[in-house]
Amino acid sequence: MRCTACPAPAVVDQPYRGSHVCADHLRASVEERFRREMHRQLPRFRGGTIAVALSGGKDSATALALAHDYFSGRPDVALLAVSVDEGIPGYRPATLGAAAELCRSLGVEQTVVRAADRLGTTTDATARALHGMPPCSYCGVWRRRLLNGAAREAGAQALVLGFNLDDLAQTVLMNVAHGDLDRLARMAPHRTTQPGLVPRLAPLAQVPEREVYLYARLRGLPFDHGECPHAARAARNRFREMVWQLEEAQPGTRQALLRTHEQIAERWGASAPAPYRCRSCGDPASSPLCRACRFLGAAEAPPEVA
Ligand code: SF4
Ligand SMILES: [Zn+2]
Ligand SMILES: [Zn+2]
Numbered sequence: 001m002r003c004t005a006c007p008a009p010a011v012v013d014q015p016y017r018g019s020h021v022c023a024d025h026l027r028a029s030v031e032e033r034f035r036r037e038m039h040r041q042l043p044r045f046r047g048g049t050i051a052v053a054l055s056g057g058k059d060s061a062t063a064l065a066l067a068h069d070y071f072s073g074r075p076d077v078a079l080l081a082v083s084v085d086e087g088i089p090g091y092r093p094a095t096l097g098a099a100a101e102l103c104r105s106l107g108v109e110q111t112v113v114r115a116a117d118r119l120g121t122t123t124d125a126t127a128r129a130l131h132g133m134p135p136c137s138y139c140g141v142w143r144r145r146l147l148n149g150a151a152r153e154a155g156a157q158a159l160v161l162g163f164n165l166d167d168l169a170q171t172v173l174m175n176v177a178h179g180d181l182d183r184l185a186r187m188a189p190h191r192t193t194q195p196g197l198v199p200r201l202a203p204l205a206q207v208p209e210r211e212v213y214l215y216a217r218l219r220g221l222p223f224d225h226g227e228c229p230h231a232a233r234a235a236r237n238r239f240r241e242m243v244w245q246l247e248e249a250q251p252g253t254r255q256a257l258l259r260t261h262e263q264i265a266e267r268w269g270a271s272a273p274a275p276y277r278c279r280s281c282g283d284p285a286s287s288p289l290c291r292a293c294r295f296l297g298a299a300e301a302p303p304e305v306a
Helices: 023-041 058-070 092-106 125-131 134-151 165-177 181-186 209-219 236-249 253-268 292-301
Strands: 013-015 020-021 050-051 076-085 109-113 156-161
Touching: 013 209, 023 058, 023 209, 058 092, 058 156, 058 209, 058 253, 076 092, 076 134, 076 165, 092 109, 109 134, 109 181, 125 134, 125 181, 134 156, 134 292, 156 181, 165 181, 165 209, 165 253, 181 236, 181 253, 236 253
Parallel strands: 050 076, 050 156, 076 109
Antiparallel strands: 013 020
């Protein structure tokens, strides 16, 4: 199969565009989609600190490398990579190693935030205490809190996330399936700022997961291929499967799901600030006690005796 744009062999097909692309055209097209989304999601940026969430996997490695390129001509912008150590010994140390290597190679400052220090517990310790609850439910909420806290402490104007098109399409579908329009409207990318919450950007929103992976490989970025031992229990897995099937039957479904999110965010008023400040941690929250603190309370509670 040849590239749709040149005689070189294609490395990936893009049924949602009716094209096949070679390595060079894939790189150029990923970079262009990233730039376009940054312009759209962060218009008229006047300089300052941009935090980038860096797990050490392919998506965040790609987001950091592209953010580094994007701001390379801007001496008024400082990048800060923020990595979270949730406390998953069989998995996280390797990804943190890859993250540190990438930061060294790009010359980007990195900070590592540890759940054990900031929350007084870890994902693995909580998984042992709360057998019945899928670890991703609290681990993801805690990670968001730690990332936001680190970005806020650094005075960052925005927090760049490595979410790709598949991730976001799955999240839209999950929120719809749970009937949670509030959370759907509040998904990244954020259009507005509110006190205490660093706006989250998702500049890889138009790039499918497979293309992010190929891009990271073609560019030789260091990233870790490991999978979290808790991932098999994630509720997201069902939605990943559904999105694949829908996309195969009807190419372009992922982009359509993203447009659904954008339209709902506009009409639902995603710009409305969170109505509460958590009574325990003070973060913006949709209820008097934020989800992160509710999970912390559950993790501390003694297990029920049957
Ligand atoms: S897969 Fe789940 S438990 Fe593992 S790091 Fe991700 S959110 Fe946490
Ligand atoms: Zn080509
Ligand atoms: Zn709280």
